[in-house]
Amino acid sequence: MSKRIDLESLNVYYGDFLAVEDVNMVIEPKAITAFIGPSGCGKSTLIRTLNRMHEVIPGARVEGHLRMDGEDIYAADVDPVKVRRQVGMVFQRPNPFPTMSIKENVLSGYRLNNNKMSKSDADELTERALKGANLWKEVKDRLDRPGSSLSGGQQQRLCIARAIAVEPDVILMDEPTSALDPISTAAIEDLAVELKEKFTVVIVTHNMQQASRISDMTAFFNIAGTGMPGKLIEYDKTEKIFSNPSQQQTEDYVSGRFG
């Protein structure tokens, strides 16, 4: 399943501080949407509101509406835990659980919902998720080794396997390649393109080439200055943003004049 996400006049606050102001956009299913912009423009904050992970920080809150296939994920009766089970997330630095083996890592999310699982089901799911993350061939002979024994790029793909094992509707990637070398980065990018066949993929990136290589839609965020809220400046098809943006700020940014 792949869901469409509607953001309607979304404001994100940390306590009294308005971090992201008035975002309106539609994130399409079965596509990669890239968030780009200078540091501090609120793109990481915004991506974390898509699975309510920003609430981990005390005082963080949201105004406005955020709907997934029409359902408001901020409605009063919605449990953030349920939201996060539908929305997988991959972080800036690979974070497999160090105390778990590769296999346990893949199954960790699934086991939250389903305690009982036959060994053959577990093996099958492990294989399917690892194949989905293009990691199966590299690790199939050492599934019981610790997740931290892998290289950085493999760990990140393990985290992706962990996220897709629960079959979410949306995959969020918060600068997933910023800690990786170019070859591992290429592997993750290829994977992201494969993932959009099944999922809605949202990726935050500092790397504009990356956004132009893999994304279908690009959102450019900017801030007027320190302490000011981040704003969505322009949101359009990726080719349009990188070849013929309608805003001057966007053009300055993508052409490397600032940021």
Add this chain to the structure above:
Amino acid sequence: MAGAKATKAKVRLGDLVFSKSATAAGTLILITLAAVAFFLFIQALPAFLPEADFHSKADNPLEYVAPFIFGTIYGSLIALVIATPLAIGIALFISHFANRRFAQTLGYLVDLLAAIPSVVYGLWGILVLAPFLNPTYVWLNENLGWIPLFEGQVSATGRTMLTVAVVLAIMILPIMAALIREVFLQTPRLHEEAALALGATRWEMIRMAVLPFGRPGIISAMMLGLGRALGETMAVALVLSPSSIISFALLTSTNPNTIAANIALQFPESGGDYRSLLVGTGLILFFITMVINMFARYIISRRAEFSGAN
């Protein structure tokens, strides 16, 4: 400039002073330990010679010490069983549940428990805890007496093995809670977020990320607590009504004494070979503690590659 001339790395005074003083400190520990072991061994030796005479206070050194070894380990283990879940609970509450200001206050209070001298715990044990717990003991004996732990004639004073274990548990609680709290606070935020992002509730996050990460720390804290409980003297000597038996019964007035408390009680009136025997029991306590520490190291190292330290 360096190239050809500098064949040897330049020795800096600061590095030299630091490395020598660090080495000296490390060596000092070993020397102290060896000196203590040597003292105990020399002093204890006469008791283990065939012609040793204990003036009818003991026949055979090993038979004499066996109940005390049992009592020491038994009492400490029960204390550990009581204290460990409490310490983990307190540490979790302070590190992950309480709001920051309240957590800090609570942390100070728990640390304060560690500053109370053990004789005060002993007095509190006799005067407050023992009478307070005694009705519970009667109830346990009446209703759960079929469990060997609670069988026998219930002590009228409450000065039983279980009271000692509770006092010991309270005494080792602060150090354990403090250590475990520090370990829990060091759980990488990345791992906590990984769990939360998978849709874990707070408790599931703690089970997936915090507890496994803190496992070596919990074991270390248990060993530290156990070490303290094994050697605790005053509180046990004051609270327990001792006998020279091996018994698992927790609620009776005949309880196996501990090594340390027995030394404290017997030493003033001892002499000759009997004094050597008491020192010998101290030597045995020394070994028990050492073996337990080695065992803890082994447990921690066994899963080192899963510890997250790499």
